[in-house]
Amino acid sequence: MPLIQVDLDRSLYESSHDAIGRAIHDAQIEALGIPADDRFQVFRPREEGELKFDPAYNGVARDSLVLIQITAVHMYPVAVKRKLFETIAAKLGPLGIHAEDLLISLVENGFEDWFAGR
Amino acid sequence: MPLIQVDLDRSLYESSHDAIGRAIHDAQIEALGIPADDRFQVFRPREEGELKFDPAYNGVARDSLVLIQITAVHMYPVAVKRKLFETIAAKLGPLGIHAEDLLISLVENGFEDWFAGR
Amino acid sequence: MPLIQVDLDRSLYESSHDAIGRAIHDAQIEALGIPADDRFQVFRPREEGELKFDPAYNGVARDSLVLIQITAVHMYPVAVKRKLFETIAAKLGPLGIHAEDLLISLVENGFEDWFAGR
Numbered sequence: 001m002p003l004i005q006v007d008l009d010r011s012l013y014e015s016s017h018d019a020i021g022r023a024i025h026d027a028q029i030e031a032l033g034i035p036a037d038d039r040f041q042v043f044r045p046r047e048e049g050e051l052k053f054d055p056a057y058n059g060v061a062r063d064s065l066v067l068i069q070i071t072a073v074h075m076y077p078v079a080v081k082r083k084l085f086e087t088i089a090a091k092l093g094p095l096g097i098h099a100e101d102l103l104i105s106l107v108e109n110g111f112e113d114w115f116a117g118r
Numbered sequence: 119m120p121l122i123q124v125d126l127d128r129s130l131y132e133s134s135h136d137a138i139g140r141a142i143h144d145a146q147i148e149a150l151g152i153p154a155d156d157r158f159q160v161f162r163p164r165e166e167g168e169l170k171f172d173p174a175y176n177g178v179a180r181d182s183l184v185l186i187q188i189t190a191v192h193m194y195p196v197a198v199k200r201k202l203f204e205t206i207a208a209k210l211g212p213l214g215i216h217a218e219d220l221l222i223s224l225v226e227n228g229f230e231d232w233f234a235g236r
Numbered sequence: 237m238p239l240i241q242v243d244l245d246r247s248l249y250e251s252s253h254d255a256i257g258r259a260i261h262d263a264q265i266e267a268l269g270i271p272a273d274d275r276f277q278v279f280r281p282r283e284e285g286e287l288k289f290d291p292a293y294n295g296v297a298r299d300s301l302v303l304i305q306i307t308a309v310h311m312y313p314v315a316v317k318r319k320l321f322e323t324i325a326a327k328l329g330p331l332g333i334h335a336e337d338l339l340i341s342l343v344e345n346g347f348e349d350w351f352a353g354r
Binding site: 001017018020025036037038039040041042043044045062071074083107109112113114116117118 | 125161162164165167168169170171172175176177178179180181183185187190199200204206207217220221222223225226235
């Protein structure tokens with residue numbers, strides 16, 4: 001039950017939200033091995049000025065910001081989480097989203113911290 | 119100081135946000151024993167397409183998605199957290215929100231991780 | 237790579253988002269010692285009714301609610317986090333935002349839980 005939250009420019013949302021949602025979900029299936037129907041995503045389109053960032057932090061050239069927050073059960077090794085991030089970046093690239101524009105932040109909780117319909 | 123964040127369809131927000139807010143807050147008072155005035159909730163109405171989910175995950179029949187995120191101090195036993203989730207579901211039922219449509223995710227922090235007016 | 241999320245009344249957002257963003261960022265630089273270009277903020281303007289709170293919790297007189305969520309690597313001592321909260325409050329005061337109206341909640345993760353452009 002990873003939960004995905006995406007804040008992104010409205011123009012990018014309008015043009016590509018279905019493809020972005022599928023790309024992130026496919027990356028989770030591939031990197032984490034979650035079931036294909038374990039999909040919970042919320043997209044929050046943002047207007048000009050609502051996403052504030054520095055174009056150069058971490059030594060990259062950043063044009064815009066696509067913020068992806070992941071809440072997941074504490075169970076994945078560091079290498080698996082890293083693979084997830086890189087797989088997300090790889091699958092978003094063909095949609096015109098540069099890896100440089102991504103900020104991914106993962107927060108962990110326990111199995112007991114979820115209620116998914118029951 | 120649990121913090122409640124709710125992302126939900128705009129139509130449901132428009133028709134029922136006051137009642138949903140009270141129901142979740144009453145569930146917290148009942149299950150966690152928090153003071154009645156310890157209420158911090160943010161509702162984020164979502165448009166068509168912004169909430170993406172699979173209708174069948176976890177063996178339930180899901181029609182829509184009401185996402186409830188809870189941030190709370192790490193102090194509640196697993197049984198109390200489970201009771202909270204079930205009490206929320208029980209109190210939202212009479213408002214026409216099926217338990218199957220809920221995703222609740224709880225993340226914990228420490229007492230020192232809050233600033234509530236001072 | 238602290239991530240800052242701010243939910244606030246739309247009127248306050250419209251009048252002051254640039255100054256609020258700078259104030260919070262300056263507080264992070266001062267209290268946490270982060271690099272000046274390590275800035276990632278998302279502002280989410282809220283309409284009437286979307287922020288629900290009690291005006292008196294924690295013994296203060298609260299007129300409105302400015303919700304600031306911080307996600308940061310688990311590395312700061314309690315005193316440093318407290319200094320961060322107080323510095324944010326001090327820098328928002330001159331903008332007309334009372335400390336009593338702030339709710340700050342910090343959640344921690346690990347270095348390995350971030351992807352910032354690479």
